Amino acid sequence: MLMDQVQETIAYIEQKTTLKPKVAIVLGSGLNSLADELQKPCVIAYKELPHFVVSTAPGHQGNLIFGYLDDVPVLCMQGRLHVYEGYSLETITYPIRVMAALGIEKLILSNAAGGIDIDFAVGDLMIISDHINFMGRNPLIGANETEFGPRFNDMTFAYDRELRGLAHQTAEELGIKLQEGVYLACTGPSYETPAEIRMFRSWGANAVGMSTVPEVIVAAHCGLKVLAISCISNMAAGILDQPLTEEEVLATGAKVSHDFCRLVKAITAKL
Ligand code: HPA
Secondary structure, three states: OHHHHHHHHHHHHHHHOOOOOOEEEEEOOOOHHHHHHOEEEEEEEHHHOOOOOOOOOOOOOOEEEEEEEOOEEEEEEEOOOOHHHOOOHHHHOHHHHHHHHHOOOEEEEEEEEEEOOOOOOOOOEEEEEEEEEOOOOOOOOOOOOOOOOOOOOOOOOOEOHHHHHHHHHHHHHHOOOEEEEEEEEOOOOOOOOHHHHHHHHHOOOOEEEOOOHHHHHHHHHOOOEEEEEEEEEEEOOOOOOOOOOHHHHHHHHHHHHHHHHHHHHHHHHOO
């Protein structure tokens, strides 16, 4: 049973730290530096954790870090797991189940995404208001363990309205420009084609990426409140007359990292 595995992971974590955060933060591509700001960090590598798999994506360190962000206890995933690494959706969302069983109540997810909305600019931050799952699968397929959540879980309020409001209010206070929109998830690892991007725009997607949606589905299943922030690291395929590169994605992440960290820290302080 999945819950038995989760309890084994938790037993290992509890030997390493007594901290019981209510907030968890998942750091996406190019946005890892927030983890360096944690005070009194307890770093646990994914590779030492029972039932965790390692992160192989560029720029994803693969550490679970417990610590304080300006006096607020938090759990940080420094680097996430992706379906394009060859892992199942069940495997990449396992850490979310561990978080829920540890007592996490609010989850802040971040990612790098391609901008589909032509009113967006590279370097913008976007609050995700809703998503389109174009990964072709759902992480909840299979036997349902009711200790986690119901068989058919509601996704209407998956992106918590109050947290989105708090994010906008905080961004305004800090003078940070914040967009909002619908995130569409593909498996990758190829970037999309220009024809796919035109289709996604007609469907109402504002940004595209290769993560987050499976985690949000499982978080909703476990009853976590979610805030998700995309860093528009590049304009999606075909919008500009230039190829897409991993270097651009990571470089933009590094450039907006300062504002991203300020925003997440200020939001966390209000939770
Ligand atoms: N497409 C998919 N995933 C991404 C992109 C993109 O353009 N940019 C960053 N992650």
